[in-house]
Amino acid sequence: MGEFDLIDEIVRALGSAATGPQVLCGPGDDSSIVRPPPGADAVASIDSLLPDVHFPANAQPQDVGYRALAVSLSDLSAMAALPGYVLVALTLPDSDTVFARQLAAGMAEAAQVYGVPIVGGNLASGPLSICVSVHGWVAPEAALLRSGAKPGQNLFVTGALGGTRAAVEAGIADAGLDARLRERYFRPPDRGPLMRQLADRASATAAIDISDGLLADAAHLARRSDVVLAIDSQAIPIFEPASLAHVFAGSDDYEILFASTQTAIEGCTAIGRVEVANSAGVPVTVDGEPAAGGYDHFGSNR
């Protein structure tokens, strides 16, 4: 099967996920054309997913396709942006039609859940890699940046943490893996609606998605906002059957960490406070102790 036939197969597998009311020109031309909402700013991010780095090489292609889109769209959720369109550049070792079709089916599944069309792509022959470029819209000044946290605010997290790391440690592609962990790894929940609602109500002023692990991402947010994030370990919501150790080991849960002046927010958990930056330059504390990095660093401080 040639390149153009395989592209046709993929577009067919995407089905209605390749189109939508705002899509003026979908796959098949030099570029795609999408109509933005009036007056919106464009929000954009790009991610690459590689086998045995970002997903197990022996995972089901449909699961991989779902996860590829979901983790990329998480960057739009963290900014409180409305998903607009997605592009995918797929590199395959050979014209593996079955893999490509199943991968596309998983992407189509995620595209429906997130309400975003996959409007274009590229196919190349080479070592497997999935590059996903996501684009969304936000009203001027309405995006949640990493730099917007202020001392005195509370620190919140959506959902529960540690499940992704627990899945990795238990063997993601293992047939005996707990179904909850498997689902958690491949199909992280869409936090976009919640974050857009919080941004609309000005309930959140800074956010980041947890892609490097709670402590590492908390440090990114703290440095950008020039604050200290003081985390209370007992308050961290744990995804059953994971444990707190999984959270600190660097679980890429794709939940959202955010700062708010509120004290309680439905569907979210307060896990600490935003404090004034200290002279030692420590961006994150856990139970009052410095915790700048992931599990190893944190462990060495205890």
Next chain:
Amino acid sequence: MGEFDLIDEIVRALGSAATGPQVLCGPGDDSSIVRPPPGADAVASIDSLLPDVHFPANAQPQDVGYRALAVSLSDLSAMAALPGYVLVALTLPDSDTVFARQLAAGMAEAAQVYGVPIVGGNLASGPLSICVSVHGWVAPEAALLRSGAKPGQNLFVTGALGGTRAAVEAGIADAGLDARLRERYFRPPDRGPLMRQLADRASATAAIDISDGLLADAAHLARRSDVVLAIDSQAIPIFEPASLAHVFAGSDDYEILFASTQTAIEGCTAIGRVEVANSAGVPVTVDGEPAAGGYDHFGSNR
């Protein structure tokens, strides 16, 4: 050097190419934010470039960086879109700081020429691959699609063809390569300003960039427009010191093939006519003979 340090190095190498008056949030947050021109539609495309497929593995990284951006932005030129912003996902075999910095310098060079900021990216560890996602703006209904060619129009091409294939055959990374061919391969001219001017004056109604070779891309345009493109081989402008054989061998020159009702256009060459689709389903003829594919197919018909 860790991932975040290397990202800092790359952003430093990009310098002013990572920013611009429309960039509200550049590299360093979950996503980037760009302000579109009022009322514009979004035009988007994605490409992957792999060593020894899309560029010689032993080429200078700065040359590779320039070409990666230029060939991707060619998809915006073909639609007559104004470049808006670029994202790059880079996968490197290891933290090759020198390679990454030089690649970024070449991308920055191209970004200045095309007047487009590189607002975000992703860095992963794996087999070398460069994924470029380009985004631009076009007034509603103003984009040039592949489907807009009409019988009776003339067929034009920008610049001159065959140079890229001639460079490939002579050895692109060869020190003795003709300097004109080397430049032609790594730094294709920006046809965006010309195509936007032609679209503004309604001088062009359909266009495609030549990325698969003149005959293959002519076939794409012909099928989308449901017409025959009748090419006159003697009229094809040849890039010195290439030959017509290089053009028919499938030279990815990143010039633009377009249809127009005009008979002469400055800076472009009329190479044939748009004719009514025939019952045989032949999309392209050269000197009156069917020529559906690239060099091999065409050769077998002569």
